Amino acid sequence: MTMPLLYDVTLRDGSHANQHSFAANFCATYIDTAYAAGIRYLEVGHGNGLGGSSLNIGRLKDGDLWKIVAEKAVLYSDLRVGAHVIPGLATFEDIDLAIANGVNVFRIASHCTEADTTETYIEHAAGHDQEVWGLLMLAHMVKPDLLAREAKKMESYGASRIVFLDSAGALTPSMVRCITEELRTVVEVPIGFHAHNNLHAAIANSLTALAAGCNSIDVCAGGYGAGAGNLSLEALVSLLEKDGLSTGLDIRKIIGLAALIEQYFSTSLPKVDSLSIATGFHGVFSGFKPKILEAAAAFKVDAMDIIVALGKAQVIAGQEDQIIATASQLSKEAKQS
Amino acid sequence: MSERIKRVAILGSGNIGCDLLVKCLYTDGIEVVSVAGRHAQSKGLEFAARRGVPTTDRSIEGVLEDGEKPDILIDCTSASHHQHNYDLCKRHGIRIVDMTPAKLGLACCPAVNLDRCLGADNINMISCGGQASIPICFAIKQANPHIQYIEIVSTISSASAGPGTRKNISEYITATQKAISSMLNINEVKVMINVSPAMPPIHMKTSILVNSEDVASEVDARGRIEAVAATTRAYVPGYHTSVELSRLGGKMMCQVQVAGSGHYLPAYAGNLDIINCAALEVIQRL
Numbered sequence: 067m068t069m070p071l072l073y074d075v076t077l078r079d080g081s082h083a084n085q086h087s088f089a090a091n092f093c094a095t096y097i098d099t100a101y102a103a104g105i106r107y108l109e110v111g112h113g114n115g116l117g118g119s120s121l122n123i124g125r126l127k128d129g130d131l132w133k134i135v136a137e138k139a140v141l142y143s144d145l146r147v148g149a150h151v152i153p154g155l156a157t158f159e160d161i162d163l164a165i166a167n168g169v170n171v172f173r174i175a176s177h178c179t180e181a182d183t184t185e186t187y188i189e190h191a192a193g194h195d196q197e198v199w200g201l202l203m204l205a206h207m208v209k210p211d212l213l214a215r216e217a218k219k220m221e222s223y224g225a226s227r228i229v230f231l232d233s234a235g236a237l238t239p240s241m242v243r244c245i246t247e248e249l250r251t252v253v254e255v256p257i258g259f260h261a262h263n264n265l266h267a268a269i270a271n272s273l274t275a276l277a278a279g280c281n282s283i284d285v286c287a288g289g290y291g292a293g294a295g296n297l298s299l300e301a302l303v304s305l306l307e308k309d310g311l312s313t314g315l316d317i318r319k320i321i322g323l324a325a326l327i328e329q330y331f332s333t334s335l336p337k338v339d340s341l342s343i344a345t346g347f348h349g350v351f352s353g354f355k356p357k358i359l360e361a362a363a364a365f366k367v368d369a370m371d372i373i374v375a376l377g378k379a380q381v382i383a384g385q386e387d388q389i390i391a392t393a394s395q396l397s398k399e400a401k402q403s
Numbered sequence: 404m405s406e407r408i409k410r411v412a413i414l415g416s417g418n419i420g421c422d423l424l425v426k427c428l429y430t431d432g433i434e435v436v437s438v439a440g441r442h443a444q445s446k447g448l449e450f451a452a453r454r455g456v457p458t459t460d461r462s463i464e465g466v467l468e469d470g471e472k473p474d475i476l477i478d479c480t481s482a483s484h485h486q487h488n489y490d491l492c493k494r495h496g497i498r499i500v501d502m503t504p505a506k507l508g509l510a511c512c513p514a515v516n517l518d519r520c521l522g523a524d525n526i527n528m529i530s531c532g533g534q535a536s537i538p539i540c541f542a543i544k545q546a547n548p549h550i551q552y553i554e555i556v557s558t559i560s561s562a563s564a565g566p567g568t569r570k571n572i573s574e575y576i577t578a579t580q581k582a583i584s585s586m587l588n589i590n591e592v593k594v595m596i597n598v599s600p601a602m603p604p605i606h607m608k609t610s611i612l613v614n615s616e617d618v619a620s621e622v623d624a625r626g627r628i629e630a631v632a633a634t635t636r637a638y639v640p641g642y643h644t645s646v647e648l649s650r651l652g653g654k655m656m657c658q659v660q661v662a663g664s665g666h667y668l669p670a671y672a673g674n675l676d677i678i679n680c681a682a683l684e685v686i687q688r689l
Binding site: 117120121122153154155156157158159177179180182183185186187190207360361364365379380381382384385386387388390391394 | 656658
């Protein structure tokens with residue numbers, strides 16, 4: 067195995083864990099520490115990326131994040147700063163603003179069956195000479211051959227890498243192997259994987275993805291991300307080093323990044339609990355967790371019933387309003403019976 | 404409403420154009436004189452020809468070649484083609500009803516500002532999400548004139564989203580934001596759209612969210628929302644509130660669902676239905 071590209075999504079996926087409240091000065095400290103540890107790709111922003119800040123999903127608390135990004139992008143000329151872009155939330159103007167602030171990697175994401183919504187966005191970012199990746203979210207919801215067909219579309223639009231996201235932490239290692247192998251057969255550009263830990267499988271799935279031929283992995287310090295969290299950066303690096311792979315990273319400083327997260331976010335550290343198991347089993351987007359709890363309390367219904375209903379209705383990321391609609395409906399049904 | 408038969412040309416033979424054709428054929432007082440596309444083999448042109456409607460594969464140029472010009476041209480192409488179509492219509496004295504998010508015409512939502520639009524030479528139908536949300540936004544704004552932020556989230560089924568829709572997402576967002584903001588004088592409008600692959604396909608849903616502190620009276624707002632929903636239902640039969648205005652901490656949300664009439668695509672395509680029903684309402688009044 068060669069050294070995979072580690073893409074640090076802590077300052078983006080971690081936003082889900084703290085209700086999109088990263089402070090600009092914390093981000094500055096994090097970026098400095100990560101850079102010193104050897105991280106060269108990292109992503110910043112709202113949990114749902116550009117244009118995600120909303121009442122529906124959660125408002126971004128600190129509007130100064132971009133100032134910090136702009137500053138660090140100048141300071142560290144070999145640091146690649148990424149933004150997550152979901153067509154439907156973000157606009158071309160959002161991409162232009164991010165470029166002006168030093169972002170130079172655009173990860174254009176769609177639900178795993180809707181790659182053609184990314185066409186004009188990929189072309190827009192690529193047209194500004196940016197590095198553009200194609201991301202397929204909630205990859206558990208479709209068979210590997212159909213996923214590969216969507217990946218192929220993104221490749222044809224100009225994506226230089228395809229990442230499949232286990233956004234609900236619902237994949238097993240054998241599923242990850244099948245998907246990776248299928249993608250490698252169909253797609254010529256490199257493949258990456260993004261794990262969630264709902265079923266405690268982030269590490270197992272990521273190691274399987276690497277063994278099967280993925281060569282980039284999304285990581286979070288302390289696993290700090292949506293729902294039960296993501297793949298823990300420090301655990302992956304430790305495992306790779308122990309297996310004799312020289313990562314070139316400063317392991318002490320990498321562990322220090324996790325310590326930084328523990329210090330600042332002691333009340334929102336991710337854990338695998340009953341709700342995350344339920345979302346993983348029913349294939350419900352990890353980022354929904356706080357919204358499910360909020361709606362369950364407001365409409366006095368069982369969070370577990372909401373999860374089962376959302377899974378059955380095949381609700382996707384961005385449909386946070388449907389959590390409220392589902393809770394409202396369950397509450398109506400309870401009153402009628 | 405004038406007694407004279409209105410001569411209408413439909414430019415664009417995709418989902419929007421075909422559904423509008425069916426609606427026009429069902430409506431008294433409207434004659435479809437031409438359906439125009441760009442490809443002779445297009446499914447839409449064949450669909451129109453089978454219904455005995457004259458067709459052309461030479462787009463707007465084909466429509467204008469005919470001796471007798473239409474009174475109204477409905478532009479179902481895309482935002483980038485609209486300026487050209489508008490220029491030609493202006494030169495020939497043809498009124499244009501624009502179904503694209505081009506932002507050139509006067510933005511119209513029949514439940515809110517139909518009367519004020521009737522004199523315009525270019526009437527813009529905004530977007531499906533705009534047509535679904537503007538009546539509700541209008542009701543909330545009326546009850547709370549100082550409101551400065553409103554948000555709308557629409558989810559449409561993947562099966563109802565044609566290639567034009569998928570290529571125009573950024574334009575859809577900015578056009579819908581601009582139309583709501585200027586029509587209702589609301590400072591900040593946030594627009595989002597999801598394409599849902601759920602099977603069987605879901606009906607179109609649009610949620611409207613506001614800050615709780617901006618709403619003086621929930622009961623009053625609910626009453627006004629139901630009233631405007633009834634007004635909208637008069638021209639969009641499948642329009643109803645699916646979640647009544649509810650408070651969740653700092654935010655309030657209500658949701659409308661739109662079932663389509665099933666004219667061209669099945670009932671799940673409420674997004675297609677609502678913008679076309681709105682356009683038909685305008686055309687009948689012109």
